[in-house]
Amino acid sequence: xxxxxVDGDQPLLVADGLxxxxxxxxxxxxxxxxxxxxxxxxxxxxxxxxxxxxxxxLSAQLAPSAGSVSYRMRDGVMRDLAALGEAERRFLFRxxxxxxxxxxxxxxxxxxxxxxxxxERLMAVGWNNYGxxxxxxxxxxxxxxxxxxxxxxxxRIYSGGMxxxxxxxxxxxxxPRLVFMDEPTGxxxxxxxxxxxxxxxxxxxxxxxxxxVVTHDLAVARLLSHRVMVMKGGRVIETGLTDQVLDDPCExxxxxxxxxxxxx
Amino acid sequence: xxxxxxxxxxxxxFTMHLQGGVELPVVRGVSFQVRAGECVVLSxxxxxxxxxxxxxxxxxxRCDRGRIGICHEGAQIDLAKAEPRQILSVRRAxxxxxxxxxxxxxxxxxxxxxAEPLIANGAARxxxxxxxxxxxxxxxxxERLWALPPSTFSGGEQQRVNIxxxxxSDLPILLLDxxxxxxxxxxxxxxxxxxxxxxxxxxxxVAIVHDDAIRHLIADRIVDVxxxxxxx
Numbered sequence: 001x002x003x004x005x006v007d008g009d010q011p012l013l014v015a016d017g018l019x020x021x022x023x024x025x026x027x028x029x030x031x032x033x034x035x036x037x038x039x040x041x042x043x044x045x046x047x048x049x050x051x052x053x054x055x056x057x058l059s060a061q062l063a064p065s066a067g068s069v070s071y072r073m074r075d076g077v078m079r080d081l082a083a084l085g086e087a088e089r090r091f092l093f094r095x096x097x098x099x100x101x102x103x104x105x106x107x108x109x110x111x112x113x114x115x116x117x118x119x120e121r122l123m124a125v126g127w128n129n130y131g132x133x134x135x136x137x138x139x140x141x142x143x144x145x146x147x148x149x150x151x152x153x154x155x156r157i158y159s160g161g162m163x164x165x166x167x168x169x170x171x172x173x174x175x176p177r178l179v180f181m182d183e184p185t186g187x188x189x190x191x192x193x194x195x196x197x198x199x200x201x202x203x204x205x206x207x208x209x210x211x212x213v214v215t216h217d218l219a220v221a222r223l224l225s226h227r228v229m230v231m232k233g234g235r236v237i238e239t240g241l242t243d244q245v246l247d248d249p250c251e252x253x254x255x256x257x258x259x260x261x262x263x264x
Numbered sequence: 265x266x267x268x269x270x271x272x273x274x275x276x277x278f279t280m281h282l283q284g285g286v287e288l289p290v291v292r293g294v295s296f297q298v299r300a301g302e303c304v305v306l307s308x309x310x311x312x313x314x315x316x317x318x319x320x321x322x323x324x325x326r327c328d329r330g331r332i333g334i335c336h337e338g339a340q341i342d343l344a345k346a347e348p349r350q351i352l353s354v355r356r357a358x359x360x361x362x363x364x365x366x367x368x369x370x371x372x373x374x375x376x377x378x379a380e381p382l383i384a385n386g387a388a389r390x391x392x393x394x395x396x397x398x399x400x401x402x403x404x405x406x407e408r409l410w411a412l413p414p415s416t417f418s419g420g421e422q423q424r425v426n427i428x429x430x431x432x433s434d435l436p437i438l439l440l441d442x443x444x445x446x447x448x449x450x451x452x453x454x455x456x457x458x459x460x461x462x463x464x465x466x467x468x469x470v471a472i473v474h475d476d477a478i479r480h481l482i483a484d485r486i487v488d489v490x491x492x493x494x495x496x
């Protein structure tokens with residue numbers, strides 16, 4: 001999706017020397033990068049390479065062993081995530097950030113209606129007019145291609161692809177500036193994956209979102225991201241423009257990943 | 265008049281780590297300029313590195329040494345050293361690329377595939393689709409196919425969708441990798457017209473064409489890539 005607008009002179013998020021160890025195991029070592037507004041960054045690598053740990057560090061769900069993450073708040077001030085107060089942190093999680101889990105059951109409330117799942121994020125930021133909440137929720141269901149007739153059904157009785165689209169609606173309804181995605185298409189049928197990817201691609205470019213997407217699927221990285229970081233053993237071993245890294249990989253491990261794709 | 269593309273001593277080698285680190289030199293000492301309104305055709309046998317040079321100019325292949333100067337928004341930028349963000353900005357505002365094969369996104373209708381570059385540059389969807397429709401019509405893609413994803417199209421139809429997508433924007437530089445390879449003579453003539461129209465509009469072009477007749481019709485200058493052969 002390399003055609004998307006990537007402007008803005010100042011980074012939205014900056015990781016500086018991020019590391020995380022569990023005892024002697026270094027899950028993530030010395031990761032530094034800057035993410036700019038409107039930019040989609042893919043973190044690729046095989047299982048155990050440290051991708052998800054890095055995503056959790058970046059989204060303040062894990063405290064780093066060393067290094068820091070800074071984020072530009074809506075007032076334009078760059079803040080160290082570790083130094084945020086509880087109210088600011090809540091604001092980020094409820095409004096300014098989205099987090100799309102691989103397993104929709106982690107990001108949704110499975111037993112309440114789809115409309116309530118989307119509406120809940122709005123109520124958390126102070127919306128209280130039922131009619132307005134329901135209208136906004138239904139327009140978001142439409143945007144993610146869920147039949148409005150299913151608004152009162154709980155995601156428990158949705159298909160996997162619908163659950164994932166509902167999770168995306170729930171995340172985007174508060175108009176976040178940054179969305180974290182952990183294997184968003186993992187566990188879905190290929191045909192369902194294609195539909196979801198196309199949908200995410202359009203939403204990201206229409207809304208001018210920044211996103212950090214963890215995936216082991218290089219096709220997902222190619223379709224969604226502007227830039228790629230390849231991880232191995234907790235380190236970033238190669239980084240660059242997505243098509244450059246995938247079409248002209250330099251590191252042995254990246255060449256192995258790229259050459260391991262089965263032809264369609 | 266200054267050059268839109270100014271390549272100096274560019275060099276590219278592939279290191280194949282999975283084949284025991286064997287080095288595959290592609291090109292070395294690539295130097296040429298292209299001015300606005302000029303079409304330079306790269307010539308040389310298969311494997312001489314023509315496509316690799318185009319990909320280096322587009323920032324798709326890294327350049328190991330040398331300089332790839334591109335006139336971008338009034339200033340010269342060296343793509344060999346540019347940040348990903350700068351390369352994306354160059355692709356949005358300055359360089360278009362018509363690849364040999366269409367890399368179609370699943371599920372997207374042909375007309376939207378063609379309109380997308382305009383929309384990404386801020387054009388209104390309706391206007392972009394009108395432009396896309398008139399290009400598809402000029403390239404003889406029947407209207408009943410416009411709403412279908414091009415993955416089901418024939419090779420020649422896909423290539424024409426690809427050409428329409430590449431020609432829709434008004435970018436000052438256009439790179440063409442065998443744009444006429446899988447087309448019949450009527451559609452080749454259409455592409456030659458499109459290229460000449462771009463030339464009159466001041467677009468700087470670098471093209472690879474194997475067909476001698478087409479080459480004579482579009483080339484202002486021929487750069488022989490065999491002189492950049494890197495084989496030691």
